[in-house]
Structure formats: C-alpha cells, structure tokens
Amino acid sequence: MNHTGIDKVTYGVTDLEKCAKFWTDFGLSPVKTGDGQKKFSAQNGALIELRSANDPNLPPPVGDEVSATAREATFGVRSTEDLQELAANLSEDRDVREDADGSIHTVDPLGYGLAFQVTQTTPVLAPELEVNVPGRATRINKRAEKYDRAMPLEMSHIVYVTDDIEPHKEFYVDRLGFKLTDAYPGRGYFARGAAAHHHHNLFLLNPGQGKRGFHHVAFEVGNIHELFGGGNNMTREGWDTMIGPGRHPISSCYFWYFKNPCGGAAEYDFDSDVVDDNWEYREWESTPENFAEWALAEGMAAELMFKGIQGSFRDKKPE
Numbered sequence: 001m002n003h004t005g006i007d008k009v010t011y012g013v014t015d016l017e018k019c020a021k022f023w024t025d026f027g028l029s030p031v032k033t034g035d036g037q038k039k040f041s042a043q044n045g046a047l048i049e050l051r052s053a054n055d056p057n058l059p060p061p062v063g064d065e066v067s068a069t070a071r072e073a074t075f076g077v078r079s080t081e082d083l084q085e086l087a088a089n090l091s092e093d094r095d096v097r098e099d100a101d102g103s104i105h106t107v108d109p110l111g112y113g114l115a116f117q118v119t120q121t122t123p124v125l126a127p128e129l130e131v132n133v134p135g136r137a138t139r140i141n142k143r144a145e146k147y148d149r150a151m152p153l154e155m156s157h158i159v160y161v162t163d164d165i166e167p168h169k170e171f172y173v174d175r176l177g178f179k180l181t182d183a184y185p186g187r188g189y190f191a192r193g194a195a196a197h198h199h200h201n202l203f204l205l206n207p208g209q210g211k212r213g214f215h216h217v218a219f220e221v222g223n224i225h226e227l228f229g230g231g232n233n234m235t236r237e238g239w240d241t242m243i244g245p246g247r248h249p250i251s252s253c254y255f256w257y258f259k260n261p262c263g264g265a266a267e268y269d270f271d272s273d274v275v276d277d278n279w280e281y282r283e284w285e286s287t288p289e290n291f292a293e294w295a296l297a298e299g300m301a302a303e304l305m306f307k308g309i310q311g312s313f314r315d316k317k318p319e
C-alpha cells in the first residue's frame with residue numbers, strides 16, 4: 001500500500017474566525033474556496049479545513065466534553081488503484097463513503113474520521129541550509145536570515161490518544177499497511193505511511209488514563225531559526241505554548257507546540273528523522289527523558305526573554 005503521508009486534517013470548530021487567525025498566524029496560507037469553508041495550506045499543499053462543529057457531514061467527535069476538535073484525517077496515496085484496494089479492505093466491516101472528488105471516508109476502530117485520497121500534495125524543496133561550522137562553512141560573506149514568522153513546508157503527523165492501543169495499532173499497521181518506526185510498547189506507536197519517509201505520520205498514545213481524543217498535528221519548517229521565529233510570532237500574537245521549544249530524542253526534531261482553539265495543539269518541527277525501509281525500529285521506555293532531551297514548559301515569553309538583556313551587556317559581570 002502506497003500511503004504518501006498526511007494530506008488534510010478537518011476540524012469541527014466553534015469559533016471560525018479565531019481558528020482562522022490561529023492558522024494564519026501559524027504560517028499557513030488561506031485558500032480561496034468559494035463555498036464558505038475555510039482552508040489553509042502548507043507549502044506542499046497539505047490542508048487544514050475548518051467547518052462548524054455542528055456540520056452533519058463530519059464524523060462525530062471522539063472524546064469527552066469536546067466542542068472543537070479534529071474530526072477527520074485524510075492520508076494521501078499514490079494512485080486510484082491504492083484507493084480501490086483500501087476501499088475494498090475497509091468495506092469489509094464498516095461503512096465507506098466515496099465523495100465526488102474520489103476520496104473515500106470512514107472511521108477507524110475508535111471512531112476517528114479516516115479518509116484517503118490520491119495525494120494532492122506536491123514535493124517541496126526547502127531553501128538550502130546555509131550553516132557555518134569550522135571547516136564546513138556554507139554561508140560565506142553573507143549574514144544569516146532572520147525569521148519574523150514561520151511558513152511550514154509540510155504537514156508531517158497527527159496524534160491520537162487511545163484507550164485501546166493494541167487493536168488500534170493493529171488496524172493501521174497490520175491491516176492498512178502503515179509501518180512502525182519506533183514504539184513505547186503497549187503505550188505509544190509511531191507509524192509512517194508505507195510510501196512516506198517522515199519518521200511518523202501517525203502516533204497513537206495511551207497515557208493510561210482511560211481517555212481518547214485528538215492530541216495534535218505537526219508541521220515541518222525549513223530552518224531552526226524559522227522554528228524560533230514562528231514560535232516567537234505565535235507568542236507575540238497571544239497564543240499559548242503547550243510545551244516548547246524543546247527537542248525530542250525520538251524522531252530527533254526540535255519542537256514547539258501551541259494550544260489550538262480548533263482543539264488539541266499544533267506543533268512546529270525542524271530536523272526530524274527521514275526514514276526508509278532500512279530504518280531500525282526501536283522500543284523505548286516511556287520516560288520524560290525519552291520524550292524530551294530538553295524543553296521549556298511554557299515557551300519564551302517576551303518579558304522573560306528580554307529581562308536578562310535590559311541595560312548594558314557591558315555592565316554585567318560574572319559572579
């Protein structure tokens with residue numbers, strides 16, 4: 001099966017304007033739809049779609065007391081043959097709807113909306129990284145760029161909280177052909193589309209509290225400076241950090257997560273692992289150190305950031 005990664009996440013929301021501002025501040029580009037829906041695009045064409053939480057065409061929300069949340073994840077596949085194979089497979093034990101655009105829609109074993117389409121994304125080429133280290137200077141006679149905001153290149157993964165993790169994992173991996181890349185056995189599974197090279201396009205997490213619900217979506221940016229520029233811009237615009245900036249040992253990336261009025265969180269990532277079938281799957285202990293090598297709990301508030309550099313640097317003396 002040739003899943004190419006994640007193409008679209010559709011939210012049911014209660015405050016359309018606030019949610020639209022979130023994604024614009026995050027750095028996605030508004031897409032003209034002409035039908036009253038709001039869509040926002042990453043640079044590779046991956047979409048965030050916002051609809052009313054009451055939209056009867058959306059799968060029901062999963063989780064307790066949820067008003068705004070992600071309602072459907074659409075994964076890309078390479079061809080219509082892939083789509084037909086998936087439709088036949090899924091139709092064996094659940095309703096599958098085919099839309100006019102050819103996409104197929106159903107729900108996964110926990111009720112999360114699940115769709116597939118021939119991918120609408122296009123490969124992006126990040127600007128060349130120009131980094132100076134001794135002996136390997138690649139930016140010569142040129143000042144480094146400063147980022148006032150981020151412009152995410154692609155959507156990389158979606159994360160669900162699950163209270164039935166083994167059957168949930170088996171559905172995606174054993175039945176639909178996603179590939180495991182790393183795991184907290186019994187507690188968390190990272191999986192990528194079979195034709196995708198992201199470390200993961202899907203992460204299923206069982207925190208052991210008997211809960212289920214959408215957790216977050218993640219986007220890749222092209223530069224560490226852009227990750228910080230994007231995070232600082234979100235902070236200036238009044239959005240709250242969930243956690244970050246920081247760095248994940250699993251998937252190697254720098255991260256910064258923001259609480260999202262659409263539900264859950266949205267994550268900036270930079271320098272995530274890129275994998276193919278030669279990747280070595282590993283099992284990890286679920287510890288804080290394996291979640292984050294380091295992290296700030298509440299972002300970098302401007303008043304804290306500049307606190308240490310008020311006054312003259314010249315006047316500061318080591319103790």
Ligand SMILES: [Fe+2]
Pocket residue numbers: 157159216217218267
């Ligand atoms: Fe993530």
